[in-house]
Amino acid sequence: MGVPQPVVHGTTIYISIVLAFSIMTLFARCLGVCKKDNAQIALVLYPLMGFCAWLLWLCSWMHQWHPLLVPTYPDSE
Numbered sequence: 895m896g897v898p899q900p901v902v903h904g905t906t907i908y909i910s911i912v913l914a915f916s917i918m919t920l921f922a923r924c925l926g927v928c929k930k931d932n933a934q935i936a937l938v939l940y941p942l943m944g945f946c947a948w949l950l951w952l953c954s955w956m957h958q959w960h961p962l963l964v965p966t967y968p969d970s971e
Contacts (some may be wrong), residue, residue, distance in 0.1 A: 898959070904951060912944035 916937055923933040 900955065901952065904947065904955065908944050908948040908951070912940050915940045915944075 906929045918927070919933050919936045919940070923930065928936075
């Protein structure tokens with residue numbers, strides 16, 4: 895039993911989003927659009943933001959995949 899495919903695809907998407915934002919920040923720094931300090935802060939915050947968003951998504955996905963609480967319905971007779 896391996897890792898479910900939706901988890902692999904979702905993780906790949908989150909990693910690509912973080913890399914895209916990091917590359918855009920580096921280009922903005924090279925072009926002089928943002929200051930060095932702002933770029934350094936962004937390069938720390940983007941992976942942190944990506945990890946937190948990924949963890950929230952993963953917990954939500956896992957909760958829907960294997961719910962902890964199962965609804966019980968009263969007998970309708």
